[in-house]
Amino acid sequence: MGTFMDVHHIEGGVAAADVAAAHEKDLAAQGEFGVNYLRYWVDEEAGKIFCLVEAPDADAAAAVHRKAHGLVADEIYPISAEG
Structure with a gap:
């Protein structure tokens, strides 16, 4: 299992409430892909x-977003959670 940071760029800005709702959808879909x-x-x-x-990998993380709400990240980076 790896740790990743994904980045979304939403032209025109984004409302925190909309992101919170999308995150809830991610949480509902993540188990199917072994993602947290x-x-x-x-x-x-x-x-x-x-x-x-x-x-497990960047593709699994992207698959959750795709299934949950369709807003796939523009970039995704493997990161070290230490430090």
Whole structure:
């Protein structure tokens, strides 16, 4: 299991309430893919969403977003959760 940070770029900005609703959908779908969405951060004005996730691989993390709400990340990075 790896740890990943995914990044979404939403042109025109994004509402924190919309991101919270999408996150709830991720949580409902994640078990099917062996994924654990841990936390997210939002910059509403800039339209940036950052999701911290434990997943077997980046494809599994993306599959959860795709199934849950269709908002697949623009970028996904493997990260070290230490430090």
